[in-house]
Amino acid sequence: MITTTSQILRRIRAKGRGQTYISKDFLDFGSRAAVDQALSRLVRKGDLRRLSRGIYDYPKNNPKLGDLTASPDAVAKSLAKKTNSHLQVSGAQAANLLGLSTQVPARIVYLTDGNSKRVRIGNQTIEFRHTSPRYMAWADKTSGMVLQALRYLGQKNIDDFVMNKLKLSLSNDDKADLKKSVGNAPGWMRPILTKVAM
Numbered sequence: 257m258i259t260t261t262s263q264i265l266r267r268i269r270a271k272g273r274g275q276t277y278i279s280k281d282f283l284d285f286g287s288r289a290a291v292d293q294a295l296s297r298l299v300r301k302g303d304l305r306r307l308s309r310g311i312y313d314y315p316k317n318n319p320k321l322g323d324l325t326a327s328p329d330a331v332a333k334s335l336a337k338k339t340n341s342h343l344q345v346s347g348a349q350a351a352n353l354l355g356l357s358t359q360v361p362a363r364i365v366y367l368t369d370g371n372s373k374r375v376r377i378g379n380q381t382i383e384f385r386h387t388s389p390r391y392m393a394w395a396d397k398t399s400g401m402v403l404q405a406l407r408y409l410g411q412k413n414i415d416d417f418v419m420n421k422l423k424l425s426l427s428n429d430d431k432a433d434l435k436k437s438v439g440n441a442p443g444w445m446r447p448i449l450t451k452v453a454m
Contacts (some may be wrong), residue, residue: 260286261294262351265303274316276307276326298317305333307377310338325378328364332382341370342395347408348386350401354425356418357407367404392441398426399433402452403441411444422452 263285268275295312298304304312307326311334315323322410336343351357364380365386375382394400402422406414407435426434434453438446 259294260290261297263342264291264294265298268304271314273314274330274370276313276329276330277304278310278312278334278338278395280337308335308375313334325380328377328380328382331375331377332364332366332384335375335382335384336368336370339370341368342392343384344387344392344395344400345366345404347404350405351408354401354405355421356405367395369395390440394433394437397433398430399437402426402430402434402449403437403445406445406448407442414448419448419452423454426452 260282264282267282268277277295279291279295282294285291286294295304299312301305303314305315305323305326306312306329311331313326313330315326317323332343342366345353346361346367348357348359348361349365352360363383364438365383365385368384368386369389369392370386372386373384375384391404392400394403409418431453434449438449438453441449
């Protein structure tokens with residue numbers, strides 16, 4: 257007999273380890289109550305791990321270390337999906353992800369149009385900071401990450417190295433997005449973005 261639990265298990269196994277999920281991801285298999293019950297059953301059996309209220313993962317496993325910590329980015333995206341909000345990585349994190357800074361931020365911070373909150377996952381804390389629509393204009397896009405990174409670095413620290421690094425790391429689609437976002441950027445940033453997007 258095909259049950260909600262077996263259908264969920266088949267889907268998570270097909271997608272492979274390291275994925276995070278929320279109840280919404282399985283509502284095509286049954287009602288919210290049936291899905292929640294099935295997820296709880298899978299957690300009890302050890303097939304899924306509950307990371308936080310309403311967030312689960314099918315963890316990657318290391319033979320020596322056991323189940324590995326969930327990716328903060330995957331958890332953050334699942335939380336955003338759960339609350340119908342958007343995310344934008346903070347400046348320090350954006351600069352690090354784009355290779356413009358070797359400094360790994362001590363805290364994982366996302367800007368959001370949702371509520372401010374902190375979520376603890378294992379030994380990590382993910383912080384969500386509510387911000388103005390102006391900062392969220394290019395959320396979920398690489399162009400938004402570039403704007404945040406440049407804001408973080410500041411005008412005096414933008415040199416040829418930074419611009420060349422961005423040019424090389426951005427795809428043509430990213431550059432096209434960047435061209436569209438120039439108008440949203442502060443005045444000092446516009447000539448820099450125009451050069452990077454060329």
